[in-house]
Each structure stands twice: as C-alpha cells, then as structure tokens.
Amino acid sequence: NAGVTQTPKFQVLKTGQSMTLQCAQDMNHEYMSWYRQDPGMGLRLIHYSVGAGITDQGEVPNGYNVSRSTTEDFPLRLLSAAPSQTSVYFCASGRDPFGMAFFGQGTRLTVV
Amino acid sequence: DAKTTQPNSMESNEEEPVHLPCNHSTISGTDYIHWYRQLPSQGPEYVIHGLTSNVNNRMASLAIAEDRKSSTLILHRATLRDAAVYYCILRVDNYGGSQGNLIFGKGTKLSVKP
Numbered sequence: 123n124a125g126v127t128q129t130p131k132f133q134v135l136k137t138g139q140s141m142t143l144q145c146a147q148d149m150n151h152e153y154m155s156w157y158r159q160d161p162g163m164g165l166r167l168i169h170y171s172v173g174a175g176i177t178d179q180g181e182v183p184n185g186y187n188v189s190r191s192t193t194e195d196f197p198l199r200l201l202s203a204a205p206s207q208t209s210v211y212f213c214a215s216g217r218d219p220f221g222m223a224f225f226g227q228g229t230r231l232t233v234v
Numbered sequence: 235d236a237k238t239t240q241p242n243s244m245e246s247n248e249e250e251p252v253h254l255p256c257n258h259s260t261i262s263g264t265d266y267i268h269w270y271r272q273l274p275s276q277g278p279e280y281v282i283h284g285l286t287s288n289v290n291n292r293m294a295s296l297a298i299a300e301d302r303k304s305s306t307l308i309l310h311r312a313t314l315r316d317a318a319v320y321y322c323i324l325r326v327d328n329y330g331g332s333q334g335n336l337i338f339g340k341g342t343k344l345s346v347k348p
Contacts, residue, residue: 126277155335155336157336157338162340163340164321164338164339164340164341165278165336165338166338167335167336167337170335180335212277212278214277214278214336219325219335220266220325221283222280222283223270223278223280223336224280225277225278225279226277227276227277228275228276228277
C-alpha cells in the first residue's frame with residue numbers, strides 16, 4: 123500500500139502565485155486533514171474533511187481552500203501565496219476522526 | 235480542548251528503557267490518549283493510544299494513571315531509530331466536528347545515545 127501520498131515534496135513560489143498541494147490516500151479512509159508545521163512548532167490544523175463533499179475549517183484556515191470530490195483525494199489550494207505560508211504541510215487520513223491517523227511525508231513550501 | 239504537558243527534551247541510552255511522561259489534568263471521560271512521534275524530516279507516525287487501561291503494541295506500552303490525569307509512554311529498549319519528537323495528544327471520542335482532530339503541542343524531543 124502506498125498509504126498517504128503528497129506531491130510535490132518541495133516547492134518554491136513567488137508572492138502572489140497560486141498552487142495546489144496534492145494529497146491522495148489508497149486506504150478508503152473517510153477522514154482527511156491538512157496540517158502545517160512551522161519551525162520548532164507542533165502541527166496546526168488547516169482544514170479537514172469527514173467524507174466526500176464535506177469540508178470544514180481548522181485552526182488556521184485563512185489563505186487556503188480545500189475541496190473533496192472523491193474519497194481518495196483532498197487537495198489544498200493556496201490562492202495567493204504569502205511569505206507567512208512558508209511551512210511544511212502534512213496531509214493525514216484516518217478511518218474516523220478519533221482513531222489512528224496516517225500522515226504523508228510532507229510538502230516543504232517556500233514563498234519568496 | 236484539553237491540554238497536555240510534556241517535558242521539552244529527554245535523553246536515553248541505547249538498549250535501555252525510556253519512560254516519556256505526559257500530564258493531562260483536565261482530561262474528560264471521553265478523551266482518548268494518543269501518542270505520535272515524528273522522526274526528523276518525516277511526517278508524524280502513530281505509536282499507540284488508550285482510554286483507561288494500559289495498552290501494549292509492537293512499538294511501545296502506554297501506562298495510564300488510575301485517575302487518568304497522567305500517562306507514560308514506555309519504549310522497552312530504545313534504539314537510535316527511536317530518536318524523535320514524541321507528542322501526547324488527547325482526542326475526543328465524538329464523531330464529527332473538529333473535536334476529533336489531533337491538537338499537537340511541542341512534544342518531547344528524545345535523544346538516544348549509542
């Protein structure tokens with residue numbers, strides 16, 4: 123099993139550019155979420171989804187959009203990148219919101 | 235959200251047991267105690283979780299105090315590969331909403347000496 127796959131692994135953006143971070147899981151999990159991790163910090167929740175067609179905001183949603191058209195995919199969109207969005211982004215999936223979560227390897231994003 | 239308190243860092247010698255403490259004095263009856271670890275440059279990895287009883291799996295053991303206000307993650311024989319940041323997290327057994335999401339603190343950075 124591939125588990126949770128994030129692409130790209132690294133990305134450099136200019137301020138104002140837009141991009142989509144991809145996240146795919148092959149475990150048929152209903153629950154997916156996006157986190158960001160800044161240096162020396164724990165992870166903070168951006169958005170999450172409890173199933174296809176259902177998304178909600180987490181702790182730090184500003185500047186990010188998500189959609190969930192299939193069970194497998196949960197892309198994160200940056201509409202207009204800002205230097206404050208420089209971070210490592212992790213996608214996670216789970217069978218339910220309170221059980222074991224599986225994380226991807228992360229996308230390291232730098233906005234210059 | 236119920237909070238957890240962990241030491242910032244701990245050191246251990248290779249092949250010795252490691253006891254990582256976590257305080258959660260405001261835990262409620264429906265909060266599960268989860269542990270994740272994050273190796274350098276990797277995503278977090280599930281370690282173990284429990285509600286009231288002590289739990290064991292192939293990676294570690296979780297000892298939960300009788301009043302549930304604290305818990306201890308036990309690595310029985312530390313290896314160099316166990317050097318990571320360990321996060322103690324409370325998750326609500328409640329379908330839907332953000333209450334089930336993982337709320338990460340800064341965790342405990344474990345160093346393992348050969």
